[in-house]
């Protein structure tokens with residue numbers, strides 16, 4: 001019997017047995033771990049025995065969160081990090097070498113795009129393609145291509161990558177396929193179902209949900225054959241091959257780079273994850289209602305939301321996802337400044353961040369996509385007037401009323 005995802009998340013901690021019968025995993029704050037016998041310390045260090053050695057490589061609290069993410073993604077294992085960016089960068093530094101080639105979607109979270117720019121200065125070539133069609137990814141592949149990276153729903157323009165098509169291409173060519181599942185969350189979509197090798201999350205967003213902790217993760221779906229991966233160090237060929245990639249990420253990525261998730265934040269994220277299902281239901285309904293409302297407004301030129309029939313990948317999103325997410329973006333008509341519009345909102349918070357219980361909005365081109373310049377924004381289809389809205393769990397009518405009164409003021 002397969003139980004509902006929320007049910008399984010709620011009872012996940014108890015699967016491993018908890019100190020004193022606590023109903024969820026307590027906060028472990030020790031930096032170091034001591035052993036009665038030196039032989040045990042040696043065994044744990046050498047990987048022959050499971051255990052903890054030093055807090056930079058994790059602790060029982062973050063391990064419990066990792067187990068929860070593994071469960072959510074139906075993966076074979078997970079490594080957690082201090083943020084989504086730490087997860088992305090540590091994974092790539094751990095798996096890539098000079099001269100390698102990476103193909104990525106050109107519709108990306110701004111800091112991920114900035115990281116690819118850095119990576120290309122460090123001896124790895126990066127080709128950015130329109131990943132809404134798998135043939136563009138396929139055409140960019142080279143013999144030295146080691147990985148393909150895409151987001152499920154791109155932040156902020158909501159393009160939906162050809163997730164299944166790219167999965168087939170990567171599988172046929174033996175290339176690591178990394179999917180950033182932040183905007184969909186495992187509640188709506190499991191990248192494993194389209195052949196992803198690794199699944200990335202910014203746990204700071206929908207999985208935490210309360211805007212009170214930063215975290216990131218990478219999970220291995222078990223589908224990639226690490227025995228075939230040319231950059232795998234002999235030291236990490238230990239145990240079943242499905243574990244090799246993640247072991248190298250934990251050592252070369254987490255241990256050496258040190259972007260470790262704190263137990264306090266891990267604990268808050270784990271508590272947030274318990275209500276993921278409930279929150280996604282409300283935020284997705286709010287997003288659809290607001291998208292439909294904005295589509296009717298004369299001051300709004302275009303609304304981008306995968307749940308709208310007008311969205312270019314609406315059919316794909318309907319087929320792959322069990323909901324359309326809590327994020328939308330829209331462009332105002334010429335002469336209507338997104339800044340002026342946002343200033344009229346009384347309830348919605350002018351803020352970056354997304355996947356929060358509160359509804360947040362920002363002028364995307366002027367803030368999170370400012371540093372990259374207009375040319376790059378154009379290549380990512382980000383209009384200068386684009387407003388990004390991350391829907392919270394407020395009552396739908398309160399949100400519609402807020403946008404209605406703001407638009408009415410500008411229409412005067």
Ligand SMILES: *Cc1c(COP(=O)(O)O)cnc(C)c1O
Nearest residue numbers: 083084085109155182202204215
């Ligand atoms: C926010 C975000 C990230 C980065 O995560 P942080 O936790 O903020 O470092 C990566 N990918 C996507 C899609 C995001 O929205």
